[in-house]
Amino acid sequence: MPGLRAHFRRWFRPPRKFRLTREGKWFIGATLVLGFAAVNGGINLLFLIFGMLLCLLIANGVLSEASLRRLEVRRQLPYAMHAGSPFLMGIAVRNRKARIPTFSLEVEDLAADNKPVDRRCFFLKIPAHRRQETSYRRTLPRRGIHRLTGLRLSTRFPFGLLRRSIDVESPAELLVYPALVPICDLTLRTGLAQLGEERHAARSRSGDFHGLRESRPGDDPRDIHWRTSARRGRAFVREFEEESGRTVVVVLQTHAGSDGDGKDNQAFEAAVSYAASLALVLLRQGFRVGLSAGANFVAPESGTAQTGQILRCLAIVEMSSEEPASESLSRAWQGATRLTVTPAPVKPRIEVNAATAARSIA
DSSP states (O other): OHHHHHHHHHHHSOSEEEEEOHHHHHHHHHHHHHHHHHHHHTOHHHHHHHHHHHHHHHHHHHHHHHHHSSEEEEEEOOSOOBTTSOEEEEEEEEEOOSSOOEEEEEEEEEETTSOBOSOOEEEEEEOTTOEEEEEEEEOOSSOEEEEEEEEEEEEOTTTSSEEEEEEEEEEEEEEEBOOOOOOOHHHHHHHSTTTTOOOEEESOSSSEEEEEEEOOTTOOGGGBOHHHHHHHTSOEEEEEEEOGGGEEEEEEOOBOOSSOOHHHHHHHHHHHHHHHHHHHHHHHTTOEEEEEETTEEEEEEOSHHHHHHHHHHHHHOOOBSSOOOHHHHHHHTTTSEEEEEEOOSSSOEEEEEOSSOEEEEO
16 A cells, blocks of 8 residues: 555656746647647648647657656765855766766756755756766855755756756755954954963973973873983973963853844854954964854864864854853863953954953954
8 A cells, every 4th residue: 555655646746847938838839729720721731730849849858858867966065165155066967878968957956945046057968978067156145054955957958848857855954154254453463462472381292392301190101202211211201382372262252132133133143253253363373272152162272173163163153041151161261362252233342361461352
């Protein structure tokens, strides 16, 4: 019974979809008028022309069906996507037919509501056993997760009388990072002038080499200098200089106001974009950058991997009705300079909190 039910479902809901084009409607209308005239007048020439037009309709259906058969399509997601910035979505199609090429193929992505997006790819000809790639440009207006359900393959080959299409299931999630905004140099010079000034010797594996000392209980065995230890007969370890002023934590205030209206949402989105841009600028300048956004925490680190972690966290952050506990944050990142980004109606407000000073930047 389940197999019979599935058979009838495929029969009444075929995988192929048809839609007559404007040219196809005129063609079918002219064919019907000519057929009525042939039957009414009994003229053999009109019967001959009517039969030729019907053959064209049948040929259009057969060739379009052959063009859509045995196609393998894949979506190539971009490396990074920012809200408001155009990106390229790659589409690759392989023709697995033995001899028949595919002509005039259109591929478009389907959104969560099974509706096509506003951009599409076009392939003029895909020979048999060949694979072709192309891309289309798209811009997403907001950050967050955008879901795609599948791909729609369609063609008007050969005469453009009807549009035959088929939907292919290919779910995907697009994580769109916050929009990037320019960070003026004046803000960096005013608010970050105190960073990078102090150095002190500590057990750190990321700073510059400071010297050697005798090993003490609790030292990391990886820091042992084996050549000096073998020469002197006792263990010596390497010391490094840790740049305490080069560690920054970007704190994004996610507490929603009392109104929670559209203006608050716009101010919060502007603050998220400013926090992402500020973190990227600091990472490019060699700082160890961390992030606190509501209940989300990213430990301070440097490098390209840290950039992706911070952007992914900011892509899904939302406004919260509860304020985060600042005491636990202070204990977790004690000694790091904190840059607090607070949403404001006109421009996000930046506050620099260090161990020795605190100031506000408009």
